[in-house]
Every structure is written in structure tokens, then in C-alpha cells.
Amino acid sequence: MPQLTLTPEQQLLRDSAQQLLRAAAPISELRRQRDQPAANGLQLELWRELAQLGWIGSSFPEAYGGAGLGHTELGVVLEACGATLAATPLLSSVLLAGGAILEAGSEAQKLELLPAIASGELLAALAFEERPRFAPHHVECTAERSGHAFRLTGHKRFVLDGYAADKLIVSARTSGASGARTGVSLFLVDPKSPGVRIRRTALIDSRSAATLSLEAVEVPAAALLGPIDQGAEVLDRVLDRAVIGLCAELLGLVTQAYEITLEYLKTRVQFDVLIGSFQALQHRAVDMFCELELAKSIVAAALSAVDRRADDVPLLASAAKAKLCEVSRLVTREAIQLHGGIGMTDEHDIGLYLKRAAVAEACLGDLAYHRDRFARLQRF
Amino acid sequence: MTQSLDTFRGEVRAWLESSVPTSLYGRPYPVPSEPGVEPEPKEVAADRARYLEQMASRGWTAPTWPREYGGAGLSVPEARVLHEELERLRLAPPLLGMGLSMIGPTLLVHGNEAQKQKYLPRIVTGEYRFCQGFSEPGAGSDLAALRTSAVLDATGQRYIINGSKIWTSGAQHANWMFMLVRTDASSKHNGITFLLVDMRTPGIEVRPIRLISGNSMFCEVFFNDVTAEVSDVVGQVDQGWTVAKTLLNFERSGMGTGSLGGGARRGVPTGNRLIALAKEALGERAGELSDGHLRDQLAGLLIDELAFSFTLERAAQSRKASGAPGPEMSMFKLYQSELGQRRDELLLQLRGHSALAWEGGDASEDVAFTRAWLAAKATTIYGGTSEIQRNIIAKRVLKLPQ
Numbered sequence: 001m002p003q004l005t006l007t008p009e010q011q012l013l014r015d016s017a018q019q020l021l022r023a024a025a026p027i028s029e030l031r032r033q034r035d036q037p038a039a040n041g042l043q044l045e046l047w048r049e050l051a052q053l054g055w056i057g058s059s060f061p062e063a064y065g066g067a068g069l070g071h072t073e074l075g076v077v078l079e080a081c082g083a084t085l086a087a088t089p090l091l092s093s094v095l096l097a098g099g100a101i102l103e104a105g106s107e108a109q110k111l112e113l114l115p116a117i118a119s120g121e122l123l124a125a126l127a128f129e130e131r132p133r134f135a136p137h138h139v140e141c142t143a144e145r146s147g148h149a150f151r152l153t154g155h156k157r158f159v160l161d162g163y164a165a166d167k168l169i170v171s172a173r174t175s176g177a178s179g180a181r182t183g184v185s186l187f188l189v190d191p192k193s194p195g196v197r198i199r200r201t202a203l204i205d206s207r208s209a210a211t212l213s214l215e216a217v218e219v220p221a222a223a224l225l226g227p228i229d230q231g232a233e234v235l236d237r238v239l240d241r242a243v244i245g246l247c248a249e250l251l252g253l254v255t256q257a258y259e260i261t262l263e264y265l266k267t268r269v270q271f272d273v274l275i276g277s278f279q280a281l282q283h284r285a286v287d288m289f290c291e292l293e294l295a296k297s298i299v300a301a302a303l304s305a306v307d308r309r310a311d312d313v314p315l316l317a318s319a320a321k322a323k324l325c326e327v328s329r330l331v332t333r334e335a336i337q338l339h340g341g342i343g344m345t346d347e348h349d350i351g352l353y354l355k356r357a358a359v360a361e362a363c364l365g366d367l368a369y370h371r372d373r374f375a376r377l378q379r380f
Numbered sequence: 381m382t383q384s385l386d387t388f389r390g391e392v393r394a395w396l397e398s399s400v401p402t403s404l405y406g407r408p409y410p411v412p413s414e415p416g417v418e419p420e421p422k423e424v425a426a427d428r429a430r431y432l433e434q435m436a437s438r439g440w441t442a443p444t445w446p447r448e449y450g451g452a453g454l455s456v457p458e459a460r461v462l463h464e465e466l467e468r469l470r471l472a473p474p475l476l477g478m479g480l481s482m483i484g485p486t487l488l489v490h491g492n493e494a495q496k497q498k499y500l501p502r503i504v505t506g507e508y509r510f511c512q513g514f515s516e517p518g519a520g521s522d523l524a525a526l527r528t529s530a531v532l533d534a535t536g537q538r539y540i541i542n543g544s545k546i547w548t549s550g551a552q553h554a555n556w557m558f559m560l561v562r563t564d565a566s567s568k569h570n571g572i573t574f575l576l577v578d579m580r581t582p583g584i585e586v587r588p589i590r591l592i593s594g595n596s597m598f599c600e601v602f603f604n605d606v607t608a609e610v611s612d613v614v615g616q617v618d619q620g621w622t623v624a625k626t627l628l629n630f631e632r633s634g635m636g637t638g639s640l641g642g643g644a645r646r647g648v649p650t651g652n653r654l655i656a657l658a659k660e661a662l663g664e665r666a667g668e669l670s671d672g673h674l675r676d677q678l679a680g681l682l683i684d685e686l687a688f689s690f691t692l693e694r695a696a697q698s699r700k701a702s703g704a705p706g707p708e709m710s711m712f713k714l715y716q717s718e719l720g721q722r723r724d725e726l727l728l729q730l731r732g733h734s735a736l737a738w739e740g741g742d743a744s745e746d747v748a749f750t751r752a753w754l755a756a757k758a759t760t761i762y763g764g765t766s767e768i769q770r771n772i773i774a775k776r777v778l779k780l781p782q
Contacts, residue, residue, distance in 0.1 A: 001693060002690070002693075003697070004690060004693055004694035004697050005694060005697045005698045005701055262778060262780075265780060266779075266780065266781060273781075274781040276780040276781045277780065277781040277782060279771070279774075282770065282771070282774035282778070282780050283767070283770045283774070285774060285778055285780065286714075286770040286773045286774050286778065287770075289711070289773065289777065289778060290711045290714065290715050290773075293691055293708045293711055294684065294687035294688060294690075294691055294715075295687070296691075296694070297687055297688075297690035297691040297693075297694045298683075298686065298687040298690055300690070300694060301690045319683045319686055319687070322679070322680070322683050323683055323684070323687050326680070368676070371676050371679040371680055371683070372675075372676070372679070374679045374682070374683060375668065375669070375675055375676075375678070375679040376668070378655065378679075378682065379655070379667060380655045380658065380659065380667075380668065380669050380675065380678065
């Protein structure tokens with residue numbers, strides 16, 4: 001059975017993470033960041049603080065500048081980030097790019113890149129999406145061999161934090177047709193290389209993603225990350241762990257949105273009574289409470305499965321993301337409705353929760369995607 | 381502590397393996413006879429009676445109750461070990477029922493010494509089988525509106541009861557009832573008394589109620605000048621509501637956790653069988669159910685069942701760590717009953733017209749399921765309707781204003 005409650009050490013970590021994020025990354029900080037003209041969508045001062053505490057690389061082995069802690073500990077930090085909507089590159093640089101290097105990198109690549117990621121000096125991003133919806137095996141971008149080098153040509157989109165990244169990991173086809181599992185390879189690409197063009201899209205959650213175009217970008221053979229043609233296997237394992245991390249962030253977000261809404265029901269007066277005394281609203285609040293309890297349990301189970309290297313990590317990743325998407329949709333939409341007019345204003349924080357939730361729901365596969373994958377993994 | 385728990389586990393395992401007949405391994409707890417349900421074979425029933433007797437003599441039918449009342453005085457971790465060892469052998473508990481799950485724990489809190497000595501040892505052996513006389517035709521969700529009256533006779537030693545109860549589960553199989561009676565008509569909540577009544581007393585009439593499923597889980601019970609002893613009042617006269625609230629908490633905490641049969645239900649296919657039935661009815665395309673909408677619904681349901689089972693486990697782990705139940709406990713009855721109905725409704729759709737047979741037909745499995753679908757409509761109504769559960773959670777857990 002998975003460990004579904006936190007140990008005393010993990011509770012301590014949770015308390016300090018919550019404390020730090022409330023102090024260093026309140027919602028006002030997100031707004032300040034958003035309203036700056038030269039914003040790249042990241043709270044980099046907070047990022048340096050997290051690095052100093054050793055939380056960025058907490059899940060990397062000590063040999064690569066990490067603390068050798070588990071995914072559960074990283075989940076605790078991500079959940080705290082979700083509660084204050086802190087815009088950190090934990091997902092992009094640590095779970096996705098860092099995860100790919102850890103999973104597939106050579107010893108030299110790991111030693112070069114992971115300690116720099118863990119210390120916060122290097123921001124890395126994983127460029128693998130080409131379609132409007134999540135489809136990690138749909139790869140049309142090509143990598144052609146030319147002597148001892150590869151030449152990459154194609155387009156990538158929705159590269160999280162790609163605009164700010166110092167290093168890109170790009171999936172490209174070395175053989176096979178688009179959609180085929182075999183024939184995908186991963187490459188380390190310097191964003192300053194000739195032929196690389198990066199455009200920034202500011203997203204609704206005040207963060208940013210990049211559109212990447214590659215025009216015969218030459219990379220040395222040593223830039224190949226992991227075995228040639230086998231990148232899809234690497235991606236699958238990395239994405240499962242990243243999805244579970246994203247679920248922890250989403251859990252923090254949804255819990256906070258629910259608590260803000262519950263508080264509103266206890267303070268808003270209409271018809272001379274608190275609106276939280278209306279049975280119609282009470283029952284909706286109870287339904288959110290129940291669904292949130294299920295969300296907590298499935299996230300804890302999925303994090304624990306990663307730490308135990310259990311066989312059912314893919315199944316739990318899809319179960320958790322599907323459930324969290326569903327609960328997030330319920331709670332953040334109800335939150336706006338139950339706030340009434342004030343919930344529509346930019347001044348109130350609840351709308352920011354809705355917008356981040358919508359991005360996190362679509363990111364790395366939405367409700368429909370993960371229910372379908374869960375069904376496939378269960379053979380029906 | 382761990383050392384002694386391990387020792388205890390070893391003793392329990394050795395005793396169970398040497399004493400309990402293997403014919404009981406993997407057999408569910410028998411339910412009273414119903415249409416469409418085969419009774420247990422005679423030899424198995426005899427083995428089960430011996431199992432109950434042996435377990436009761438060790439105090440293991442009510443392991444955490446004090447020894448002087450027929451329990452075994454085990455700590456909660458020890459009782460958990462016993463439970464785990466029973467599960468390891470796939471043994472159903474030796475005894476279930478409202479005596480163990482509801483009135484027993486309530487007597488331990490509110491009963492006087494004489495009551496504890498009279499009732500608890502007879503509950504643990506299965507001699508006293510209790511039913512619950514709470515709801516009335518005019519008092520369902522608004523339980524405190526009950527009107528069945530109890531009036532003292534001239535001697536002052538006996539009550540005379542008149543009125544009727546409804547939705548009494550298993551009254552036709554019980555020999556005792558714990559009931560709420562009106563002893564003061566001038567106060568709603570402070571005029572109710574909690575009383576124990578022998579079901580064999582003259583003037584009691586039990587009529588099973590035929591349900592939409594064709595079964596009779598519930599009865600109406602009529603009281604016509606029925607006498608009860610003053611010494612069988614639990615708690616103070618007119619203060620029975622307090623006792624009832626304690627009992628209802630025991631009832632609800634039992635319902636969501638499977639101890640009252642809230643777990644896998646008879647007639648309802650689970651796991652791979654459910655998937656196989658869906659495939660047979662809908663057909664497959666490249667190994668996938670050919671109806672995308674129902675496939676999505678099925679995935680959503682299985683994910684919720686998985687998440688709910690993790691929630692039960694998380695509650696057990698946090699209880700083990702802190703000793704106190706967390707707020708998630710309060711949602712078990714509500715969520716489990718609604719989740720079960722979602723499963724039934726989905727199966728009804730998946731099976732199409734083969735799920736519509738009442739009798740005969742091609743597959744007895746479909747008939748059994750259809751009856752279970754109908755029977756399960758009770759689960760969101762009894763023990764406090766889903767709406768009442770939401771009211772309670774809103775008030776006690778979410779602390780929303782009244």
C-alpha cells in the first residue's frame with residue numbers, strides 16, 4: 001500500500017514551504033510581475049530563493065547537485081507553489097527538461113547540466129509539442145545526419161518557459177513517420193544557435209510559452225540525449241513523473257480556490273443573511289469538499305508510486321491528471337459563480353486561479369486525453 | 381510495541397489457522413434468505429456456528445470491548461492486526477449487525493452498569509440480534525418529529541408503547557429493538573427517550589415491506605399497548621436525542637467503510653468482470669470499447685473508485701498516526717452510496733435490454749444485477765439521506781453559517 005500521509009519531516013517541509021511562498025510569492029507579486037513591460041512570466045527572485053534552500057534540485061541525486069529526496073517532497077513544494085500561484089520553472093526546467101536529462105543523459109551530460117539546473121543558474125525547457133492538443137508522439141520535426149552532426153528542421157509550440165531558457169531539449173524524428181513511437185530522438189540545443197527562432201506567447205496565467213522554429217540547426221553528435229530512435233520511451237517516463245508533479249501543483253491551487261470561496265460564503269451578506277446559510281450553496285460547497293478529498297488521495301498515491309518505483313506509475317499518472325482536471329474544473333468554475341460579480345473583476349484574486357487552472361488542465365494532457373489513456377492502460 | 385504486535389500477530393495467525401474450518405475461507409458473510417439467494421449448505425452453516433462460538437469465547441467478535449462485557453480488551457492496533465489476519469485467510473467476520481456496530485458502542489458510552497452486563501455479553505455471542513426503531517411514517521429525515529408514545533403505567537415500573545415504526549431493517553430477523561419513543565409531547569428534542577424492547581413482547585406486529593427490487597430488506601413494526609421495562613431506558617428519560625446522536629455517528633462511520641456492507645455488493649460485478657461485460661455488450665474496436673462516450677464514463681467511474689479507495693486508506697493511515705478521525709470520515713457514507721449508484725446506472729446503460737429482465741432471460745447475472753440496481757436506491761435514503769448528509773457536513777465540517 002502506498003504511503004498516503006506525510007511523515008513528520010515532510011510535514012515540516014510543507015509548513016516551511018507554505019510559509020516561504022506566502023511571504024515571498026504572494027499573489028501581489030504575480031500581479032507585479034505580470035504588469036511589467038519586459039516580463040518573461042517567471043518570478044526569478046523567488047527562484048533564487050528556492051535554489052538557496054535546495055528545493056529546486058531536491059529530487060535530483062546528490063551526485064548531481066541535488067538532495068536525493070523523493071517525489072513526495074517535491075510534490076509538497078509544488079503544492080505550496082500552487083496555492084499562491086507562484087510562477088516558477090519547477091515544471092519546465094526541473095520536471096520536464098531536468099527529468100529528461102536524468103532519465104536519458106550520459107554521465108557527462110548529467111554532470112554538466114543537472115547541478116546548474118539545481119542551483120537555479122541554468123533554465124532548461126523541453127520542446128516536444130507540435131499540435132494544438134497534447135500529442136507527444138506526433139513528431140514531424142526532423143533531425144538529419146550530416147557527417148558527425150545532426151541538422152534539425154521543424155516547428156515546436158507551447159514550449160513552457162522556452163522564451164527564458166538557456167538550454168532546450170528538442171524532440172525530432174530520426175526515422176519513421178509522424179505518430180510512430182520509434183524514430184523519435186531527443187537533442188540538446190543551444191537557443192542561440194544559428195537557425196533557431198523563438199517567439200514568446202504570453203499565456204492567460206501570466207506565464208509564457210514559446211513557439212520555436214528550427215531551420216537546419218546544426219548540433220554535434222554529443223548533443224544527442226539518450227539512445228537514438230528511442231526518445232518516445234524516455235518522453236513517456238519523464239511525462240508521467242511531470243504530470244504527477246503538475247497534479248500536486250494543481251491540488252494546491254484548487255484547495256486554495258476552494259478555501260477562498262468558502263470564506264466568501266461565510267462573509268458575504270445578502271437579504272440580511274450570510275449567503276453561506278443558503279442550503280443550495282451549502283450543498284455545492286460540500287460537493288467541492290468531497291471531490292477535493294478524492295483529489296488529495298489520488299495525488300498522494302501517485303507521488304508515492306513514483307518514490308516506490310511502482311509498476312502502476314503510468315496508470316496513476318493518468319488517473320490523477322484526469323481526476324485533478326475534473327476537480328479543478330468543478331471548483332474553479334464554481335468559485336467564480338459563487339463569488340458573483342466581484343469574481344469577474346481583475347481586482348479579485350479568484351479569477352487568477354481560474355486562469356492558471358485552465359492552463360494546468362490543458363498542459364500535458366487534459367481530462368479527455370487521460371481518461372482515454374487510463375482506459376487503454378486498463379485494456380478497454 | 382512493534383515487537384509485541386508481531387508476537388500477537390503470530391498468535392492470532394496460528395490460532396486462526398488451526399481452529400477455523402477451511403470451508404469458510406473465501407465465503408462472504410451469509411445474508412438472511414431472499415429471493416434469488418441460495419442459503420449456505422448445512423455443513424458450512426454448522427462450521428460457521430462453531431466459528432462464531434469459538435471467536436466469541438475469545439472475545440474476538442467485539443475485540444476492542446472490555447473483557448468484562450465479553451470483548452477481548454484489545455487496543456485499536458491489535459484489533460487491526462486481527463482484522464488483517466482474518467482478511468489474509470479471506471474469512472468474513474464471525475458476526476455482524478447493529479448490536480456490534482451501533483447499540484453496543486452506544487451502551488459503552490451511555491449505558492448503566494446493569495445494562496452493560498445484561499446486553500453486551502449477549503450481543504457478542506449473537507444471542508441478541510438488534511434492529512433499529514427510529515423512522516416513522518411521519519418522521520423520516522425530520523427524525524425528531526417522531527410520535528410513537530411511551531407512557532408510564534400505574535406501577536411506575538413499566539412503559540406502555542403505542543405507535544408504529546417504518547423502514548426497520550431486518551426486523552423480521554431480530555429479537556431486540558433499540559427505539560426512540562415520545563415521552564413528552566411538549567418539547568420536540570427534549571421529549572424523546574431511548575428504549576430497549578424485546579421483540580417477542582405481545583402487541584408487536586412486524587410486516588415486511590415489498591420493495592421495487594422485489595426484496596424486503598425493511599419492515600413496518602406496529603406497537604399496540606406493548607410493555608417495556610423502565611430499567612431498559614438508556615440515558616435519561618426525555619434525553620434520548622443525545623443518545624441517538626451518539627448512535628448515528630457510529631452508524632455513519634460504519635457505513636462508508638464497508639462494515640455495514642457498503643463495500644462490494646452482491647450482484648454487482650467489479651473490476652475485470654465489469655470490463656468484460658461492457659465489452660460483450662458494446663463490442664470492441666482494436667481492443668477498445670466501440671462506444672467512445674460510455675468508454676469515457678467507465679474510465680471516469682473507475683478512476684473515482686480508485687481515488688475513493690485511496691481516501692479510505694488515507695483515513696486509516698491518518699487515524700493510525702494521530703488517533704483521531706480526519707474530516708474526510710464525514711464524507712464516506714455520502715460519497716460511497718452515490719458512487720455505487722453511478723456504477724449501477726452506468727452498468728444499466730452498458731447492458732442495454734439484457735439488463736431489463738426481471739426473471740428468466742438468458743443470464744441470471746443480469747437479473748441479479750438489475751435487482752441490485754433497484755435495491756441500492758435505498759443507500760442514499762437510509763441512515764440519513766444524501767441531502768441530510770450534505771447539511772451535516774456543511775454545518776460540522778465546513779462550519780458554514782446556519
